Amino acid sequence: MRNIKGTLGSLGAVAAIAASCLMGVGTTAAHAEANSADPTDLVLTIAQGDNATSAAVQRAVTLTCDPEVGGDHPDPQGACSELDGVHGDFTALTGTSPQPICMMLWRPVVVTAEGVWQGRQVSYAHTYPNACMMQGASKHVFHF
């Protein structure tokens, strides 16, 4: 009897797993609808080098702007506001005003942004001749 119960129990478990799989598809869709507020989650990096794929990453931070502002960026509110101002278009960041006075040293630094901006995949990289010029290129976003 124990064996039959065990077998039935196993069958029940299999059925439950199968059911949960079917439900899984449904609940995932429901979950997605509940989270359809277009998340914004980014990883920003600063690397030494002139090529994003080969440069050595020195620093990296996470930045979340939606549904809540957060991440280990030192100024997530400032960074999110700055990105909001350019609708998440990293190429449109205007940087500091006035721009810092930088020496024309060739010690390239590459910044990257990967992740999601309001539900859209983001993949951005830009190389600056040196860290001073990179620091002038955004007010908050790449200041970490």
Added chain:
Amino acid sequence: MRNIKGTLGSLGAVAAIAASCLMGVGTTAAHAEANSADPTDLVLTIAQGDNATSAAVQRAVTLTCDPEVGGDHPDPQGACSELDGVHGDFTALTGTSPQPICMMLWRPVVVTAEGVWQGRQVSYAHTYPNACMMQGASKHVFHF
């Protein structure tokens, strides 16, 4: 006298800015060395569709494993441990055991991981036939 002082003050300010730029390069490098613990910061996404670039992102979370475990992933400790076990190689995730029993529905789901694993740039995407099969492919990493 005030004008001369003002002019000298301006020149001093310019010199200070120029010096801070030069120092900026140096301090950034020093900062990089102080942070050379090879950061791990990732954005993980789950999207409906079969192509990472065109699929609609439903959910996204951040995951930080180094220097500290964190992010808005619901189980960052579990996810980081799982990734540690495969040395950050998302293609080597073995998933749950036993694997869930899934219907062969074609409702594709694509998962992505972008960011940095121990200082190395990560760009991963994998498409599953449906959410049930996706859920069986990792223990913690893509469970959010």
